[in-house]
Amino acid sequence: MAAQSTTAPALPLPEATPTFTAPAAWRAIDFISDLHLAAYTPRTFDAWAAHLSHTRADAVFILGDLFEVWIGDDLAESDFETRVVAVLKAASQQRTIAFMAGNRDFLVGDALLESLGVMRLQDPTLLVAFGQQALVSHGDALCLGDTAYQRYRSVVRRAGVQRAFLALPRSWRRGIGQRARKYRDSPRLAQERRYVDVDADAAQGWLQDAGAPVLVHGHTHAPASHALAAGAVRHVLSDWDLERDAAPRAEVLRWTASGFARIAPETADPARPA
Numbered sequence: 001m002a003a004q005s006t007t008a009p010a011l012p013l014p015e016a017t018p019t020f021t022a023p024a025a026w027r028a029i030d031f032i033s034d035l036h037l038a039a040y041t042p043r044t045f046d047a048w049a050a051h052l053s054h055t056r057a058d059a060v061f062i063l064g065d066l067f068e069v070w071i072g073d074d075l076a077e078s079d080f081e082t083r084v085v086a087v088l089k090a091a092s093q094q095r096t097i098a099f100m101a102g103n104r105d106f107l108v109g110d111a112l113l114e115s116l117g118v119m120r121l122q123d124p125t126l127l128v129a130f131g132q133q134a135l136v137s138h139g140d141a142l143c144l145g146d147t148a149y150q151r152y153r154s155v156v157r158r159a160g161v162q163r164a165f166l167a168l169p170r171s172w173r174r175g176i177g178q179r180a181r182k183y184r185d186s187p188r189l190a191q192e193r194r195y196v197d198v199d200a201d202a203a204q205g206w207l208q209d210a211g212a213p214v215l216v217h218g219h220t221h222a223p224a225s226h227a228l229a230a231g232a233v234r235h236v237l238s239d240w241d242l243e244r245d246a247a248p249r250a251e252v253l254r255w256t257a258s259g260f261a262r263i264a265p266e267t268a269d270p271a272r273p274a
């Protein structure tokens with residue numbers, strides 16, 4: 001037994017953490033996150049759409065930041081959003097597609113997901129599949145070292161604040177979204193945020209509370225698998241960025257009865273039967 005901490009847990013697992021049990025017939029679940037899709041990311045969009053269409057997995061679980069920014073379902077009528085919505089709707093007729101909100105797209109609404117046949121995943125959720133258990137999260141709630149961000153998060157995740165924002169005219173929301181993106185992408189902010197990672201004690205605490213040996217999360221854009229205490233492991237998902245020719249990034253974490261594997265996104269393969 002590992003040494004017991006005498007201090008309170010850094011961040012207790014939310015009491016309302018739901019459990020999702022995969023159907024017994026499932027053989028594989030894909031996890032992706034942090035695609036940051038936008039009108040100016042056509043290559044990343046195409047790779048994502050192809051994977052959703054051609055993956056051999058029974059389900060694709062999107063663990064947050066599918067969108068670079070989402071400022072209201074009523075804006076889903078514009079061109080880029082319309083194309084994303086069409087891909088999700090077609091994919092959900094082939095296999096289970098699940099969506100967890102990230103810090104960029106927490107304003108995606110239940111009505112939109114329902115209309116697309118996409119399953120909402122709460123953050124965090126305990127998954128049971130293949131006789132195993134894994135806790136999944138976007139990951140931003142676990143970055144306790146980023147105290148300024150955690151203060152911001154506690155405000156913008158309030159239902160009343162979100163209702164007030166969504167009541168603003170569309171043009172205002174577009175302007176706010178563009179300014180927020182400029183601020184987040186500023187070199188100064190990137191420098192400040194570079195070393196903020198998931199808090200290892202908080203991650204370990206969540207797994208102990210959940211009774212699960214595996215945590216899967218995104219958000220940090222630092223894909224790796226980290227050993228935690230007592231044989232537990234933390235799988236960090238890759239972000240996706242195929243817009244630059246140098247160092248393209250796109251990766252899927254596939255969960256099967258054999259465990260977890262990192263694979264390239266699947267594409268149309270004429271040699272493979274549909």
Ligand SMILES: [Mn+2]
Nearest residue numbers: 065102103219
């Ligand atoms: Mn994020």
